[in-house]
Amino acid sequence: MASYVKFMEGSGARVVPLISTEDWATTEAKLNRIDGVLFPGGDNLYTEYARGIFNYAVKMNDLGHFYPIWGTCLGMQTLAIITSDAGNDILTYAPAFDVSLPLEFIGDPDSSKMFGDLGWQAEGFAELPITLNNHVGGVAPERFLTDAGLSSFFHPTSISYSPEEGHLPFTATMESYKYPFFGTQFHPEKVLDVYYPVDNINHSWASVELNRYLADKFITLARENPNNYGDYATVQAAIIENYTTIVTDYWCG
Numbered sequence: 061m062a063s064y065v066k067f068m069e070g071s072g073a074r075v076v077p078l079i080s081t082e083d084w085a086t087t088e089a090k091l092n093r094i095d096g097v098l099f100p101g102g103d104n105l106y107t108e109y110a111r112g113i114f115n116y117a118v119k120m121n122d123l124g125h126f127y128p129i130w131g132t133c134l135g136m137q138t139l140a141i142i143t144s145d146a147g148n149d150i151l152t153y154a155p156a157f158d159v160s161l162p163l164e165f166i167g168d169p170d171s172s173k174m175f176g177d178l179g180w181q182a183e184g185f186a187e188l189p190i191t192l193n194n195h196v197g198g199v200a201p202e203r204f205l206t207d208a209g210l211s212s213f214f215h216p217t218s219i220s221y222s223p224e225e226g227h228l229p230f231t232a233t234m235e236s237y238k239y240p241f242f243g244t245q246f247h248p249e250k251v252l253d254v255y256y257p258v259d260n261i262n263h264s265w266a267s268v269e270l271n272r273y274l275a276d277k278f279i280t281l282a283r284e285n286p287n288n289y290g291d292y293a294t295v296q297a298a299i300i301e302n303y304t305t306i307v308t309d310y311w312c313g
Contacts, residue, residue: 061313064100064132065300067249070272071279075300076289080109090298091116093289096128096282099135101195101247102313107148110138121239128240128281133195134313136234136243140199144210154198154230156222160189160262161246163218163232166201172217173235174242178273190267191220191232191246192259194313198230198245213237220245240281248274256309 065075076094078087087109091097097113099106113129120127131139137151144150162185169175169182185191201219204211213236220232234243248271251261289295 061100061102061249062305063247063249063253064098066253067275068098068279070252071275073279073282074289074295076298077300077303078109078113080106084112087112088116093287095285095287096130096278098278099129099131099138100313101133101135103134105134105138107138107141110135111142114139114142117241118239125286126240126281126284128278128285129242130278131241131243132249133245133247136231136245137197137199139241139243140203140210140214140234143213144203144207146203146207146210150199150203150207150210151197152200152203152228152230153196154200154222154228155196155224156193156198156220156230158194158260159223160192160260160267161220161223161232162186162189163191163220165218166216169217172233173240174217174233174274174277177277178270181270181273184266184270185218188262188264188266188270190251190262190264190270191244191248192250192261193220193246195245199234201229201231204231204234213239214241214243240284242278244274248272 068075076090099110117127117129140150141148175182201216204216214234216231216234218232219229222228232245251267251271
């Protein structure tokens with residue numbers, strides 16, 4: 061979705077697409093040059109392809125080469141699947157369709173890597189319904205207590221509640237203990253870009269400012285990666301603008 065591209069470009073990044081159908085040598089050549097990876101939301105599973113990227117980033121960080129990953133919606137779920145003992149079964153029913161919700165922080169947001177730079181402003185996420193959700197499943201907070209693989213790698217930093225009957229809790233944000241890996245179940249990128257009339261997206265200034273912070277946070281991390289893609293011509297040949305654009309009047313991930 062274009063909103064992910066604009067989300068990154070709005071914070072000063074350029075976007076090189078990683079394509080699950082390309083051979084691994086091509087993907088690895090890109091990974092050797094880019095500064096970080098965004099796992100997007102959507103309807104199409106890409107778990108095994110993401111696993112290769114995940115393992116590459118873990119290896120780089122273990123070698124002292126800073127390499128961040130950010131997962132959004134399905135992207136966050138993919139990170140949970142990869143690291144958990146349960147695999148795909150780590151996901152549970154947690155419906156939240158086209159709804160903007162507040163966060164309930166687990167602990168002090170100042171102590172989290174994701175929200176720590178915001179200071180007192182982080183409370184805006186808790187006080188306002190500004191995180192756009194559109195998902196069927198999610199990661200139940202208790203799975204961080206019962207799944208050893210997941211709990212050894214990630215910890216939840218906030219939860220939200222399904223507006224459906226039962227108000228089921230689901231993990232809204234998580235971050236790795238050791239690595240610069242983060243996940244949001246909600247869609248910060250849609251707040252900045254999507255205006256489809258039936259979507260309940262909070263476009264208030266507070267919502268725009270706080271959701272945009274998450275893009276800035278990820279790109280700040282990516283700038284710590286010492287990679288360099290190459291000269292102007294090399295970058296121009298690789299960026300996503302070279303690919304065919306398909307125009308739609310809706311979004312689904």
